Amino acid sequence: MTSAPFSPEERARFDLELDKILTHFPADRKGAAMLPALHLLQSIKGWVAPEGLRYVAEKLEVSKERAFEVATFYTLFHTEKPGKYVIDVCTNLSCSLWGAEKLLAHLEKKLQLRAGESSERWTLRETECLASCGTAPCLQVNLQHHESLTLARVDEIIERLP
Amino acid sequence: MIPVEKVITRNWGTPQSHTLESYRRSGGYRALKKALEMTPEQVTNEVKKSNLRGRGGAGFYTGLKWSFVPKGGPKPKYIAVNADESEPGTFKDRYILEKDPHMLLEGIAISAYALNCHQVYIYTRGEFKMQADVVDVAIAEAYREGIFGPRMLGKEYPLDVYQVRGAGAYICGEETGLIESLEGKKGWPRLKPPFPAVVGLFGSPTVVNNVETLANVPAIIERGGEWFAALGTEKSGGTRLICLSGSVNRPGVYEVSMKTTVRDLIYDAELGQGMPPGRTVKAVIPGGTSAPVLAADEIDVELEFEALKAKNTMAGSGGVIVMDDSTCVVRCLWRIARFYAEESCGQCTPCREGTPWQARILRRIEEGNGEASDVEILLNVATAIAPFPPIGLGNTICALGDAAALPVHSFVQKFRPEFERHIELGRCPFSERPWGHFGGGRA
Ligand SMILES: Cc1cc2nc3c(=O)[nH]c(=O)nc-3n(C[C@H](O)[C@H](O)[C@H](O)COP(=O)(O)O)c2cc1C
Ligand code: SF4
Ligand code: FES
Numbered sequence: 001m002t003s004a005p006f007s008p009e010e011r012a013r014f015d016l017e018l019d020k021i022l023t024h025f026p027a028d029r030k031g032a033a034m035l036p037a038l039h040l041l042q043s044i045k046g047w048v049a050p051e052g053l054r055y056v057a058e059k060l061e062v063s064k065e066r067a068f069e070v071a072t073f074y075t076l077f078h079t080e081k082p083g084k085y086v087i088d089v090c091t092n093l094s095c096s097l098w099g100a101e102k103l104l105a106h107l108e109k110k111l112q113l114r115a116g117e118s119s120e121r122w123t124l125r126e127t128e129c130l131a132s133c134g135t136a137p138c139l140q141v142n143l144q145h146h147e148s149l150t151l152a153r154v155d156e157i158i159e160r161l162p
Numbered sequence: 163m164i165p166v167e168k169v170i171t172r173n174w175g176t177p178q179s180h181t182l183e184s185y186r187r188s189g190g191y192r193a194l195k196k197a198l199e200m201t202p203e204q205v206t207n208e209v210k211k212s213n214l215r216g217r218g219g220a221g222f223y224t225g226l227k228w229s230f231v232p233k234g235g236p237k238p239k240y241i242a243v244n245a246d247e248s249e250p251g252t253f254k255d256r257y258i259l260e261k262d263p264h265m266l267l268e269g270i271a272i273s274a275y276a277l278n279c280h281q282v283y284i285y286t287r288g289e290f291k292m293q294a295d296v297v298d299v300a301i302a303e304a305y306r307e308g309i310f311g312p313r314m315l316g317k318e319y320p321l322d323v324y325q326v327r328g329a330g331a332y333i334c335g336e337e338t339g340l341i342e343s344l345e346g347k348k349g350w351p352r353l354k355p356p357f358p359a360v361v362g363l364f365g366s367p368t369v370v371n372n373v374e375t376l377a378n379v380p381a382i383i384e385r386g387g388e389w390f391a392a393l394g395t396e397k398s399g400g401t402r403l404i405c406l407s408g409s410v411n412r413p414g415v416y417e418v419s420m421k422t423t424v425r426d427l428i429y430d431a432e433l434g435q436g437m438p439p440g441r442t443v444k445a446v447i448p449g450g451t452s453a454p455v456l457a458a459d460e461i462d463v464e465l466e467f468e469a470l471k472a473k474n475t476m477a478g479s480g481g482v483i484v485m486d487d488s489t490c491v492v493r494c495l496w497r498i499a500r501f502y503a504e505e506s507c508g509q510c511t512p513c514r515e516g517t518p519w520q521a522r523i524l525r526r527i528e529e530g531n532g533e534a535s536d537v538e539i540l541l542n543v544a545t546a547i548a549p550f551p552p553i554g555l556g557n558t559i560c561a562l563g564d565a566a567a568l569p570v571h572s573f574v575q576k577f578r579p580e581f582e583r584h585i586e587l588g589r590c591p592f593s594e595r596p597w598g599h600f601g602g603g604r605a
Contacts, residue, residue, distance in 0.1 A: 024281075024324035029364055034346030039288075039327055060346070073348035074329030076288040088289075092250045093451060093497050094407035094483055096600045128332065128501055129250035130289055133407035133481070134414045143291040 005051035094133030166419035185264035193380035205276035211387025213399030218372030230359035246335035249450035251481025254403035255373035263300035269376035332505035351560035420466035449478025452565030454572035490592035493599035496524035502566030530589035
């Protein structure tokens, strides 16, 4: 018996959603639903917790090693518990040409974290091109996109978060 | 600006352009109706006649790619729509998904019919959360209106379209990495051949096409392949979405004639509106960071596949990045090299070992610790991944290797004195002002 990853309500929601997802894949290819299933898990639990990952593997009939391998390959899956807000700052070329390095340094100072570090409240990361280079610089907070940023605008975004 | 009829962006200015109602009002889904009165072969032929070329990076002829899919056979056929848009400097598909998802969905329906495909997956990069939500709503609308589902506009033709969100991995934009990811695995590209059109998703024939590519299909069917071909050049049909970013007055996505030159793109009053005050062009990347860089005296080239190829670079994904005279190209190349080192999937030794090595050497040079031999070593490492020119000699499973080596080759070839200057001085000559390496930034 693994420790229960979900409350009964969460499990019901997960199972229901997963069944819908599985209708879009061949019946003998359940493992293909791995990314949707991990997104679903993360949307419910806030991260890809180990027990949840085991449950996904079980439901998709793949080994838990395979599930872990997939989860760790992709940067958006958090296999360690992140801060309440995950801030991804794009520092790729077009954003850097519009001051992204300065913006990241500003955030590092403000949040007292280096890129790649987490606190209870924040996870600060440097990320690759977010396909928003025409409205550089940009960042995402829990995947919510903010563009055409200035330092003042970033302060405002950060300070408004509940 | 060279006048050209807008194909992809024609609805972007309309309020609520993302809704089915709005799309229908502008004539949407008429092309699908027309296609369903044609045979699948006639549809493919029209696409062939259009000279439509892939907008995802490689510029492969779409009709030709479709014709590689074996006719008949017991296996299902799949279409995987590449909405991974992760090539640095590229941000056009995002707006198609956001502003006109039904143009894509109509293109998907027509293409599925042409290919005898009944299951389509749209693979959307994980960071496009908002765009994915818009697309999911549009898919639901299409089901409700009898476009997807058991019948297509009344005709017996079952089609399921399902969107899968990626999760942050550039390599999943490579077509076989994308297929692996759709199979629920890490995105490790496959050795080709066999090509996906023959052996792709779940071992079945699979067409992988970019969002912009498929969004062109409705117009081709409605107005005819010849009309579309005539919008472009001899070898490339249609218009192009160009993503202009970096040091210009008006960055953005522009739908242009492929006869537009890089210079016009930057300076035209209806396009980039020129350089920031006092600045001049130093370097331009014409097709996403994977494309070899152009020096300032090379920008009178048309933004067309063959023209850019003749300059030893490529049209790629349409991402044009401008660097001005106050920018340190070593710093730029270092940032590009870090990207490829970060995104290499690690399967092939030259790419896995070479990409971080390139980044380490560039860092050393930029930080003032470079040695006289470093430029040669850098070129050797790049050559071990992929010699250049021409493009396409990579020693690796997928083209990420080439993509990582080409910027290094081309930046060094065109700006070698600047690399050497860093080494001689023992520091970056642009580092006097704080944040000066990237031309001061504007944040
Ligand atoms: C490393 C790498 C990343 C790629 N990323 C993308 C991408 O994000 N979007 C895309 O459409 N094509 C991308 N491609 C190109 C695809 O492999 C493929 O050629 C394309 O999706 C085919 O569609 P098209 O013929 O319509 O362009 C990438 C290629 C490589 C080698
Ligand atoms: S070239 Fe690089 S990214 Fe492509 S398969 Fe090889 S290691 Fe992976
Ligand atoms: S470089 Fe930052 S969004 Fe493209």
